[in-house]
Amino acid sequence: MSDSEQPGPPEPDDSDPPGAEPSSRRGRRPEPIGDGVGAAHRTWLEPVRSRLVASGLTLDELVGRSGYSKTRLSELLRGKGYYPSWEITYSVVRALDLPPWPLRRLWTAAAREAAKKQGWIENRIQAVQPLGLEQPPxxxxxxxxxxxxxxxxxxxxxxxxxxxxxxxxxxxxxxxxxxxxxxxxxxxxxxxxxxxxxxxxxxxxxxxxxxxxxxxxxxxxxxxxxxxxxxxxxxxxxxxxxxxxxxxxxxxxxxxxxxxxxxxxxxxxxxxxxxxxxxxxxxxxxxxxxxxxxxxxxxxxxx
Structure with a gap:
């Protein structure tokens, strides 16, 4: 197995921990982005957070639309922990009705900034259905x-x-x-x-x-x-x-x-x-x- 195909560390568990906080109030802004988040990561994360606030969706409603747990989504929105896979990122993109093509390119650039190997990036992209024809406004x-x-x-x-x-x-x-x-x-x-x-x-x-x-x-x-x-x-x-x-x-x-x-x-x-x-x-x-x-x-x- 080549270096680019070496399995990375295990992803965090999708389940919410016992005693998780009650659902977020409508209109509540996500907690601030972590200080250690790189510039390329912020490039796509900030517009996603802004779109979530503008949508009026609560975190619980985003959970229902994306299929991922509140813990995972909270980590994604704060840039905390592991660099998020394209699967969970795409689930949020789709839930917020954001154009996936530019976001996937920005996500890929940030994955490289986070020192993710090319094999990991390609595998994560292939795990999601093809995006179809790219049609900018x-x-x-x-x-x-x-x-x-x-x-x-x-x-x-x-x-x-x-x-x-x-x-x-x-x-x-x-x-x-x-x-x-x-x-x-x-x-x-x-x-x-x-x-x-x-x-x-x-x-x-x-x-x-x-x-x-x-x-x-x-x-x-x-x-x-x-x-x-x-x-x-x-x-x-x-x-x-x-x-x-x-x-x-x-x-x-x-x-x-x-x-x-x-x-x-x-x-x-x-x-x-x-x-x-x-x-x-x-x-x-x-x-x-x-x-x-x-x-x-x-x-x-x-x-």
Whole structure:
């Protein structure tokens, strides 16, 4: 038997312990998520908890719909104990009428974060009936097609690696699908989604003095790649690293506009629709950011 097929520790018993507490009161919020729960685990657990509260279901009613005990469900909702199997997670997803496809992807990412072996993940998924055809809301699908390229370019500017950038973008779109009703209820879906993407990117970006570290971008400019002399190239990289560090220290919205327009080379007219701000506001942000950077780097050629 290979390592990936080694049986893990036994799962907790599904039965309620003797003397279990009486049924939860309607509207009562679940107990807080445990401090040891990882970031990827929280990514899907928080929307599930929010959906439960919004549904008005008691824990006893969730027990009846899911087929699992109150003890097991309470542990799942708090992130306590073993990382939950897909079987019990899917039972809650189905009971709360949540879309299972994005949740299964988020559950899988969190299982890897919890050091679950690939064999365990595949076995748990295969234990549940196939989910059928994946059908995101039409509006979400259109939004994804429109924003995939600029979102990936922004993520790539900070994370450098293509696979990491694509992973963050996929995660953002899955969370957005999972919470699509909430997103549509906000003042601006584009702004809501952009702030979600930015938070996911920043959570994975190296930090320096409380700011994202953009200095690695200096190694990937077209200008330095064209310099043959190594000493000259090194000097150029050092200069640009300082410039990118200054960009990262701008206020968040100014930084976003500069990164999209000047690092990702996205047309300035398209930026307002990406970040969810008006053209006038975006132009003002770009103007102030340029002014601040020119004060520090007067010799910098924007082109």
């Amino acid at each position: 039409v509006a979400h699908q259109a939004f994804t097609l429109a924003m995939r390229a600029p979102y990936a370019a922004y993520a790539r500017a900070f994370l450098q690696a293509e696979d990491r950038a694509q992973r963050v973008v996929r995660e953002t779109f899955d969370i957005l699908w999972l919470t699509w009703d909430e997103a549509c209820a906000t003042a601006d879906v584009k702004r809501h989604a952009w702030q979600m993407l930015r938070s996911r990117v920043m959570a994975r970006t190296l930090q320096q003095d409380g700011h994202p570290d953009l200095r690695q971008a200096a190694f990937f400019t077209a200008a330095q790649a064209a310099i043959i002399d190594l000493a000259e190239r090194s000097a150029h990289i050092n200069k640009m690293a300082g410039f990118f560090d200054a960009v990262a220290r701008l206020p968040q919205d100014q930084m976003d506009v500069i990164v999209l327009t000047h690092l990702c080379t996205i047309d300035a007219a398209a930026v307002p629709g990406i970040v969810g701000l008006s053209p006038a506001m975006t132009h003002t942000l770009d103007h102030h950011a340029r002014g601040a950077l020119n004060d520090l780097y007067r010799q910098h050629t924007w082109e």
